[in-house]
Amino acid sequence: MNIAHHSPTVRGRRLARELRVVRENSGMSAERAAAALGWSRHKVNRIETARTRPSVKDVENAVDLYGASASVRTALVQLAREAAQRGWWAAFSDVLGSSYVGLEDEATTIRSRQVQTVPGLLQTPDYARALIQTAIPYDHAGAERRVQARLARQALLTRSVPPSLAAVVDEAVLRRLVGTPQIMHDQLRALLPQAARPTVKMRVLPFTRGTIGVEGSFVVLGFADELDPDVGYVESIGGSLFLESATQVARCNLTFERIWDAALPEEASADLITALMKEL
Numbered sequence: 001m002n003i004a005h006h007s008p009t010v011r012g013r014r015l016a017r018e019l020r021v022v023r024e025n026s027g028m029s030a031e032r033a034a035a036a037l038g039w040s041r042h043k044v045n046r047i048e049t050a051r052t053r054p055s056v057k058d059v060e061n062a063v064d065l066y067g068a069s070a071s072v073r074t075a076l077v078q079l080a081r082e083a084a085q086r087g088w089w090a091a092f093s094d095v096l097g098s099s100y101v102g103l104e105d106e107a108t109t110i111r112s113r114q115v116q117t118v119p120g121l122l123q124t125p126d127y128a129r130a131l132i133q134t135a136i137p138y139d140h141a142g143a144e145r146r147v148q149a150r151l152a153r154q155a156l157l158t159r160s161v162p163p164s165l166a167a168v169v170d171e172a173v174l175r176r177l178v179g180t181p182q183i184m185h186d187q188l189r190a191l192l193p194q195a196a197r198p199t200v201k202m203r204v205l206p207f208t209r210g211t212i213g214v215e216g217s218f219v220v221l222g223f224a225d226e227l228d229p230d231v232g233y234v235e236s237i238g239g240s241l242f243l244e245s246a247t248q249v250a251r252c253n254l255t256f257e258r259i260w261d262a263a264l265p266e267e268a269s270a271d272l273i274t275a276l277m278k279e280l
Contacts, residue, residue, distance in 0.1 A: 009102025010228055012083040016050035017227075018076055019062060023048075026066040036065055056080045092149040095142065100233055100240060105156060109222035111256045112167040116217060117178070118187060119167045121154050122194050122202075127187040130179030157200065167202045168256070168263050170213065174204065174276050185280040188273050195270060203263035204272050213259045218243075220252045 023033055030048070034041045046052035054062070059080040063073045089101040104110065112119040117131060128150045132143045156162060177184055195202040205213050219233045232243030232252040243249060264272060 009087065009099055010106040010223065011079055012053055013050045013103075014228060015054070015059070015076065015079045015083050016048050018079070019054070019059070020048040022063060022066045022068050022072065022076070026068075028066060033062070033065065037061055053083060054080060056084075088152065089149070092145065092152065095146045096149050099242070101153060103221050103231060103233075104153065104219075106223060106228075107163050107221040108224045109220075110163050110165045111220040111222075111253070112165065113213070113215075113219070113256055113259060114167065114173060114217045115170045115213065116173065116176070118169065118173060118191070119165075120150055121157060121165060122167065122191060122200075123150060123154075124183075124187045124190050125151060126183045127178055130183055157194075157197070162197075162199045165200045166256075166260065167200075168205055168213075168259050169202070171204055171206045171272070174273060181280050185277055188277045188280070191273055192270055195266065201266055202269060203260060203266060204269040205259060205263040206272070209262050212262045215255055218252055218255075220249065220256060 023030070028036075030044045031041055033039075034044045037044075043052065047054045047058070056077060059076055060073075063076055068076070087102050087105065089096050089105070110121070112121070117123075118127060120128070123131070125147060129143065129147045132146045132150075133140070136143050136146075157165065174188060178187070191202065194200055217235070220230055221233065222230045229244070229246070230249045230253070232249050234241045234243065243252060263269070
């Protein structure tokens with residue numbers, strides 16, 4: 001079993017899948033495993049779906065019960081230790097959801113479809129601040145922490161080997177006034193050099209495309225290792241939702257590709273952004 005160096009969140013997802021596979025290969029049901037380990041069925045389910053991070057001792061007991069080979073046992077125990085490590089985002093645990101940020105930090109491809117705001121990875125500090133202060137107007141310190149966290153996320157775009165980012169935004173995103181006209185002008189201006197990066201592509205879906213893209217905002221994260229499948233992510237006022245089944249992720253990718261094809265090409269999108277800057 002080959003265990004590469006990944007972020008703690010990605011390692012946690014892989015550990016969950018591998019534990020489920022080893023159990024299923026042993027022919028043992030989740031109920032039998034829970035009874036033999038002295039766990040609840042709920043704990044087995046949460047561990048195998050990466051909703052609970054097992055301790056190293058939990059992993060040792062499980063793989064021993066499942067009769068895993070020495071090499072698999074060693075690999076999974078090491079994976080459990082690595083999954084317990086803290087990523088850079090732990091410093092912002094008061095304002096960041098580590099699961100999404102940890103996956104985003106490890107992704108090699110990011111597909112972002114946004115209908116309301118500029119993607120977080122492309123926001124200027126003032127634009128991000130205006131958005132966040134609108135959401136939490138009575139917590140200036142908390143808002144500033146969120147701005148700092150958002151800027152920290154953006155560092156992945158300037159790595160020596162950054163992920164590829166493909167973003168499609170609605171024309172409404174560019175026309176919606178966030179903060180002041182100057183803040184909005186500066187945000188539009190900042191998009192042009194960002195979109196000119198070799199690993200960044202950005203398109204605008206114009207109003208003239210009608211109802212294409214009414215599904216809403218979502219992100220699809222892709223990973224280099226085939227053992228780490230793509231994951232979809234949707235955020236709403238009711239909370240965040242990860243889409244991990246093959247069917248769900250395939251639907252997200254097909255939807256993104258349909259919207260991408262309907263959007264203005266990159267050069268025409270840049271022309272529209274420039275025109276809107278002049279209006280401001």
